[in-house]
Amino acid sequence: MLTLDKIYHASYVLKNVIRQTDMIHAPKICSDANIYLKTENLQITGSFKVRGAYYKISQLKDEEKAKGVVACSAGNHAQGVALAAQKNGIKATICLPDGAPISKVEATRSYGAEICLVPGVYDDAYQKALSLRDEKGYTLIHPFDDEYVIAGQGSIGLEIIDQLPDLDAVVVPVGGGGLISGVAFALKSLNPNIKVYGVQASGAPSMVQSLEHDEIVCLDKVATIADGIKVKEPGVNTFEYCRQYVDQIVTVTDDEVSSAILALIEQHKLIAEGAGAVAVAAVMFDKLPIKGKNVVCLVSGGNIDVTILSRVIKRGLLKSGRSDTMTIQLEDKPGQLKGVSAILADMGGNVISIHHERASEDSDITDCLLRIVMETRNREHIQQIRKALTDGGFKIVG
Numbered sequence: 001m002l003t004l005d006k007i008y009h010a011s012y013v014l015k016n017v018i019r020q021t022d023m024i025h026a027p028k029i030c031s032d033a034n035i036y037l038k039t040e041n042l043q044i045t046g047s048f049k050v051r052g053a054y055y056k057i058s059q060l061k062d063e064e065k066a067k068g069v070v071a072c073s074a075g076n077h078a079q080g081v082a083l084a085a086q087k088n089g090i091k092a093t094i095c096l097p098d099g100a101p102i103s104k105v106e107a108t109r110s111y112g113a114e115i116c117l118v119p120g121v122y123d124d125a126y127q128k129a130l131s132l133r134d135e136k137g138y139t140l141i142h143p144f145d146d147e148y149v150i151a152g153q154g155s156i157g158l159e160i161i162d163q164l165p166d167l168d169a170v171v172v173p174v175g176g177g178g179l180i181s182g183v184a185f186a187l188k189s190l191n192p193n194i195k196v197y198g199v200q201a202s203g204a205p206s207m208v209q210s211l212e213h214d215e216i217v218c219l220d221k222v223a224t225i226a227d228g229i230k231v232k233e234p235g236v237n238t239f240e241y242c243r244q245y246v247d248q249i250v251t252v253t254d255d256e257v258s259s260a261i262l263a264l265i266e267q268h269k270l271i272a273e274g275a276g277a278v279a280v281a282a283v284m285f286d287k288l289p290i291k292g293k294n295v296v297c298l299v300s301g302g303n304i305d306v307t308i309l310s311r312v313i314k315r316g317l318l319k320s321g322r323s324d325t326m327t328i329q330l331e332d333k334p335g336q337l338k339g340v341s342a343i344l345a346d347m348g349g350n351v352i353s354i355h356h357e358r359a360s361e362d363s364d365i366t367d368c369l370l371r372i373v374m375e376t377r378n379r380e381h382i383q384q385i386r387k388a389l390t391d392g393g394f395k396i397v398g
Contacts, residue, residue, distance in 0.1 A: 002150055002181075002182075006148075007151045007185070009151070011158050011159075013054070013058050014055060014155055021040050021042050023036050023038055023164055024037045024039060024268060028267045029267070029283055029297070030283045033293050033294075034294045035295050035296075037270070037297050037299050038159070038163075038170075040156065040298060041270060041276050042302065045107075045303075046301055046303040047075075047079070047276075047300060047301035047302070048153060048179060049076040050079070050083055051080075051153055051155055052080070052150065052151075052152035053081045053083075053141055053149065054080070054083070054088075055151060055155075056146060057069060057085060058084075058088060065088065066090075068090055068092060069081065069141050070095065070140055071095070071129065071143070072096075072122070072129035073094065075104055075303065076228055076303055079303075081141050082109075082112060085112070085113065086113075093132060094113045094116065095125040095128045096108070096118065097118055097120055097121050098117045098119050099121070103305055104305075107303075116132070143176060144175070144178025144234075145178065145237050147237065150178050151182060153179045153181070154181075154183060154185055154186040156298065157184070157185070157186030157190075164296060167187075168293035168295060169293050170183060171296070171298065172196065172197070172199070172279060172298045173226075173229055173300045174249055175229030175275065176231045176234055176238055178238055180196065181242060183196065184242070185241060185245055195248075197248050199249065199279050199287075200278070201275075203222060203223040204222035206219050206222070207249055210239055211239075217233070218232055218233040224254055224257075225254045225257060225308065225312065227273075228273055229275040250288060252282050254274075255319040256284070258315035258319055260280040260284055262313055270299065272304070273304040277299065321382055322376060323352075323374070323375055323376065324382045324385075325372070326374075326386065326389075328396055329367055330395075332367060337370065339394070343389055344372075347388050349375070351372060352373045352374055353372075354370065354371070355370070356371075357370075357371070
C-alpha cells in the first residue's frame with residue numbers, strides 16, 4: 001500500500017544514490033504563467049527511472065537479491081534497473097527487443113546488466129522476462145505498476161515542494177503512470193490544493209482513454225516520437241492513483257513535442273527526449289488552465305538518440321515558424337529570380353536552398369516553379385514575407 005511514509009523512506013534511501021536535480025526558472029516557455037523546470041533529464045542514467053528501480057531493489061529480501069532481478073525495457077527503465085542492481089551487488093538481466101537502438105543497449109550493458117535480445121517487439125521481450133522470472137526465480141522489476149517503484153518516483157514530489165513551496169501546479173509526463181502516481185500522491189498528501197496535470201502523446205493516449213471510459217483501456221497501436229511514454233495500457237495501480245489524485249490529463253502532438261525539445265535546447269541549454277519534453281509542450285501550446293500560476297514542468301529524461309534529435313530539431317523549426325518552404329510560380333524570363341531575391345533580402349529571410357524547375361504539368365508552358373527553403377524568425381515573419389512576395393506580383397502556389 002502506498003503511503004506518504006513510504007515515499008519519505010524512498011527519499012531517505014535514495015539520498016546518497018541519486019542526484020537532487022535542480023529547479024530552473026524558465027520565463028520564456030510561457031508568458032502567461034511563472035514556469036519552472038524540474039530537470040530529471042540531468043539525473044544519473046539521464047532519467048527519473050533510477051529512483052523507482054533503486055528503491056524497489058533496495059527493499060528486496062536477501063533470498064530475492066541472491067537470485068537476481070529481471071526487467072523488460074528498451075530505454076530508461078533498463079538503465080535504472082541495471083545501475084540499481086549494480087549498486088546493490090546483485091545480478092540483473094534485461095530483456096530488450098532485438099530492434100532496440102544500439103546506443104540504449106550499450107548504455108544498459110555499461111551498468112553491468114546481462115542483456116537478453118529477444119526477436120520481435122516490446123511485448124515479445126516482456127513475455128521473455130516473465131518466462132525467465134518463472135524459470136530462474138528472478139524478481140521482476142515492473143517499470144511502473146509497483147508500489148515501491150511508484151514510491152521511488154514520488155520522491156520527486158517531495159523535492160519539488162521543498163524547492164518551490166508556493167507551487168500551484170505541476171505538469172508531469174504520463175506513459176504507464178508510475179511517475180505521475182508517485183508525484184501526485186506525494187503532493188496531494190502534503191497540499192491538496194496543488195493541481196497535478198498529466199500529459200500524454202496524442203499517438204499513445206492510453207491513460208486519457210482509460211479515465212474517459214472509467215476502466216483500463218488497451219490501445220491497438222501506439223505511435224509517437226516520445227518513446228518513453230509509448231505505452232498501450234496503464235497499470236492497475238497507476239490507473240487508480242490517477243483517477244484519485246490527478247486533476248486532468250491532456251495530449252500533445254509530435255510536432256508540439258519537437259517544438260518543446262527545440263525550446264529547451266535554445267532557451268535553457270537542456271537536452272530532453274520526446275517523453276521528457278511533453279510537459280513543456282503542453283504549457284507552450286496552452287493546453288492547461290495555468291494562467292498566473294507558479295507551475296513546475298517535469299522534464300523526465302534526456303536520453304534521445306542523436307540521429308532522432310537532428311530530425312526533431314528540423315520538425316521543431318518548421319512547427320515554430322523558424323523555417324519555411326515555399327513554391328513560387330514565375331514567368332520564365334530574365335530578372336524574375338532577382339526580383340524574388342530582393343524581396344527576401346529586404347524582409348530578412350535567409351535562403352538555405354533553392355530549386356528552379358522549368359517543366360511542370362500543372363503550370364503554363366511559359367512558366368516555371370521556384371522552390372525555396374529559408375530560415376525565418378517566427379510564423380508572423382513567414383506571413384510578412386509571403387505577403388510582400390504577393391504584393392510584388394509573384395504567385396505563391398505552395
